[in-house]
Amino acid sequence: MTTSVELTRFRVLPSKADQLLAARPGMIADFQADRAGFLGARLVRLPNDEWLDIVEWRSPEDYAASSAKGANLPGIKAFFDAIDSLVSAESGVLS
Template sequence: MITVELTRFRVSPGLSEALLAARSAMLRDFRADRDGFLDARLVRLADDEWLDIVSWRSSADLAASRAKGGNRPGIRAFFELIGEIVSSEEGTAVEEAV
């Protein structure tokens, strides 16, 4: 089953455009360096909050990714724009998207 990572975070006012600009390099680095990475969606919420929904092949792949942290320039640049992690959860997808 697919593991889903849900990370809710805040960026400082005025950094939203920089966050969006850094996203493509982060995803490129994830595809190149993160075994088991399937896809990601970034959702803009109210009050400078965001929700990142990332799908992984397994919980072990997610854990390995977390251990690597911001080890590549595109990932590091995106992570540095995050001002505060509000929450981070892991779940299991129970149905496929149609």
């Protein structure tokens, strides 16, 4: 299997940055409990109210299955609710 990397860049209003950070542990816990193939994630704060979420998956199939579930659990939904807008989303594989 090939490790898949999900790169999601999004904007968060300054007034919701604390909400995003507070929701992060719950999102990670939900991913660990409910998302097969989840290997880990890093959240990067960028300039201009943008953030980059770097998520590693055991395989592209695991990433696709996770994407299909959406915000199906409270911790994931709370994190997504803090996001104002999507800037970009892409995936690739580690070489």
